[in-house]
Amino acid sequence: MPTMRDEISDFWEYAKIDDVTFPSVLDALRGLTEIPPGKDDTERMLHFVGLMLDQGFIPVSSPYADPPSEPWPEQGNAAVLRRLRQEWEALDHDVTFLDLCWFHRP
Secondary structure (H helix, E strand, C coil), X not given: CCCHHHHHHHXXXXXXXXXXXXXXXXXXXXXXXXXXXXXXXXXXXXXHHHHHHHCCCEEECCCCCCCCCCECCCCCHHHHHHHHHHHHHHCCCCCCCCCCCEEECC
């Protein structure tokens, strides 16, 4: 089973050809050998996404949105993680590839 570092590295390679969907992030979290820090699943998800942001990933809107794949206007990890928490907590259904954000690399 992969570590957080392994998954982020795999995402970095994958993002050379396509953006990473939010459900892919959730799937990666389920398959980790280590449990990310945090008191609940939301905090653990935010920790993992924070590591992705530290590596240079950029949150963008869905490629199906109008405009497509638009970088989020939030700047800085704290602002991005606040927005993710708000949107995550507001969801009233299981996350689909259209929800929250996608991640691309510079």
